[in-house]
Each structure stands twice: as C-alpha cells, then as structure tokens.
Amino acid sequence: MNVKDLIVEEYVSDLCYMITTLTFVGDDILFLQKSDGQVRLIQNGTLQSESVLDVNVNSEGEKGMLGITSVGSSVYLYFTESKKDGGDALGNRIYKYDLDGEKLINSILLEEPSSGVFHNGGAMVARLDNQVYTVIGDTLRMHFYKTSP
Secondary structure (H helix, E strand, O other), X not given: OOOOOOOOOOOOOOOOOOXXXXXXXXXXXXXXXXXXXXXXXXXXOEEOOOOOEEOOEOOOOXXXXXXXXXXXXXXXXXXXXXXXXXXXXXXXXXXXEEEOOOOEEEEEEEEOOOOOOOOOOOOEEEOOOOOEEEOOOOOOOOOOEEEOO
C-alpha cells in the first residue's frame, strides 16, 4: 500500500545500535539498548549524553533489554538481569521505576517471569486504565502476565 500523504522525516540521528523498543513519557522518548542494559532519553529531538538507567543484563541470544512502557512518570522495564553485564542470567525481571526528568529511580521488582535463551518476548503496553501488559514469549512454555501500577 502506498500512502501519498505520509511524510517520513529524520527526528534523531547518530543513535546507538541494537535498539529494541521505546516509549513516550510526555514529549520525551525513552528507548532500550538490548545488549548493554542502558535506557536512553531523547528530549526535544536531542539524544541526551548520559543514560537515564544502566542495569546489568545478559544479552545472549534473545535476552537483554526487552520491553518498556510508561504510565505517567512511572516506567516499566522488562529485561534479563545478571550480576554483571554479560554475566550469567539471573532471569527475566519486570521492574517499575519513576522518571525524575533525568534518571529512572525508585526501582520496584514486580514480576519474575520465566526465561530462556530464545523467545523472551518483550512487547509492553499500558491500557487507558493504566493496566500494564507484557508479552513474555513462550520460552518453550506459555505464560501471560498482567501488572498493575
């Protein structure tokens, strides 16, 4: 399908590689870097030099920074946690954070869904009633999680 009125324009350049997903928080954009555990911030069309969060992840196969969504200034992250970047996986985790404008703070562990090397999913969405849903993939098992703020 060809949409004649569609306009595509560059918004931000010189981004890193391995971006998995993003969410809007007001006019700002937060995005995930799969393999290095960083959450980056774009404000007013400019990539900020410092990450808003850097967590330790295992990014083997389809692990790493997997999903993000937001409800107001609350940000929900789904990632494969490890004690050090590239270290043995502790498992997949869903955390809630608060965005203070510059950093993600006040982490709260909400769920520890099953994990595998492959098929870890990552899609997250917040409904209009502020319920947060996460697709965790099959990891060779079927699960569905609903997380309330």
